[in-house]
Amino acid sequence: MRVVEAFRTAFGADPATVWHAPGRVNLIGEHTDYNDGFVLPFAVPWGVTAAISPRADRTIRLLSLQSSPGPITIAEHGDAQGWTRYVVGVLAMLGDQVPGADIAIDGDVPQGAGLSSSAALEVSVAAALNDLHDLGLTPMELALLGQRAENDFVGMPCGIMDQAASALCEQGHALFLDCRSLGHRRVPLDLAAHGLRLLVIDTRVHHEHAGGEYAKRRAECESAARKLGVAALRDVTDLAGALDRLQGAERRRVMHVVTENHRVEALVGLLRAGAVTEIGALLNASHLSLRDQYEVSSPELDLAVEASLRGGARGARMTGGGFGGSAVALVAEDRLDSVRRSVEDAYTERGWQAPRFLTAVPSAGASPVAF
Template sequence: MRVVEAFRAAYGASPQTVWHAPGRVNLIGEHTDYNDGFVLPFAVPWGVTAAVTPRTDKTIRLLSLQGHSDPVTIENHDDSTGWTRYVVGVLAMLGDRVAGADIAIDGTIPPGAGLSSSAALEVSVASALNDLHDLGMTPMEIALLSQKAENGFVGVPSGILDQAASALCQEGHALFLDCRSLGSRNIPLDLASHGMSILIIDTQVHHTHAGGEYAKRRAECESAARKLGVPALRDVTDLAAALELLQGDERKRTQHIVTENHRVEALIGLLRAGAVTEIGALLNASHLSLRDEYEVSSPELDVAVEAAVKGGARGARMTGGGFGGSAIALVSDDRLESVQQSVVAAYAERGFQPPRFLPATPAPGAHRVA
């Protein structure tokens, strides 16, 4: 294992433990997380592997196989910069329960695809430290600690979806997560036995205004919930009556959130019935809602979805925050090539940058590898 070899070369000894945590893609349930709603991510085959040995002092030495050849030494948490803050943040949140550590990191998540490499980094390190120090944290507690590191130390206001998926997912399953109660259960998503894959279509487009638009959508949802007298939009039980009380963008945002939660539950019903090949229509409906009601799609995402379906996909939708990033398509293995060709041709016709394709089946969550 090359991360172990790099650890030995850098620190002169073998690591005491090695943990892997995956990235994730969200099958359905978009923008529902900050509305106390439901999400259904699954872990992808790519992730971050952390080789770790504890230290008795407070020094943290970090080596990334994707970075410089020499370790970075951090004596004070506040001295960390860039990617190291995600690792140092985990140790900072653990406080007096741990001292320093020697750490080597190896990542396989394709950069820029929106598959949550930061959560995988946090969860891999937190899992290794939990193991080394016998801290007794559950996978959800590891996810929450990792989220706290990202929110409170790095300063990124992420929800719990990414870290929970990285820590809790099981191979061949999607993770149903209630973002209010944090209750979760793994739902069988046996794509391989049905000859299917989820094709991730990375548009390689990342719009800079997405951050402000994300905040705007969140504010619109919170305002709509106040007008409707509910704690969050997941509590709307009579959609038709709610829509009569709202206007403009708030009306449209509410329409998406309520129907998207229903789509999550409907998709779980199909998976429980073994009807994996039938979930495509819900993916299509989710994309149309995100495009027309939530207005977070982009020309590149729309073309990817339309061309994928035209090329033979069972269904497709944008995934993630929107305005760029990736789409996903449910594709039978014998149609993967034709779907990719259809998207490439549609992009070339419009002069878009060529997309990147990543076929994925649900992978295991965080686990010890050495």
């Protein structure tokens, strides 16, 4: 295994444990997680693998096969920069429970594609440390640990969805998650049985959320909730009445969050009824809301969605935080080539870099790797 070989070369011994955690695609339920709402992600086949051994001191030595030519030594948590913050943040949240560590990282989640490579990194490291030090943390506790690392150490005010999907998902299932109670259930999602595929269209436009527009959207939602006298926008039951009391951006944000929660519940209902082929309209509506009400799409994402539908997709939407990243399209198997050509031609007409296409299959969450 490549990451084990790299660990041996860098640190002179075998790792004590190796764990893999996946990225995720969010089928529907965007920007609802930090509003205490509902989400429906599933884990993807691509992820991050962490090989780890403990150290007796507090030093952290990190090697990434994607990002560093050799080991990076971090003596103090505050010295972490760039990608290392996501790893060091996990150790920092564990405090004195965990000393230093030697860690090698290998990943194949397309970075910047909106498939949550950061959560995969956090959860793989958290799961490996949990195993290594016999901490007894549940999968949900691992997810919460990763979220705290990103919120409190990295400074990205994300919700729980990405880490929960990486830690909790099961193969062949989506994860219906109530982001307030953390109650969840796995919903069977066998697209192939219905002659369908979920095509991920990576626009190759990199997004960066921390401290930017993502944080602004969250602040707008929190401000709107205060004005409406609710703990979170999930609690808005009279949408028309709420909209009458708000103006501008806050009004639009509430419109999206409330209707998106309804779309998540409706889509779960269709899946449980076996009506997988009927979910496309909800994907389309979600994208329009994200574009017009939440204002987190981009020209590249909009074109990917529009061209997918012209090529014969059943439904399409941006996925992830937005401002770039990926779109997803629900496509019948016999229309895959048509959809790809339609998107490629549309990008060529604009003179844009060709997007990358991936087929996402609901995959397993974090798990140990034999080596």
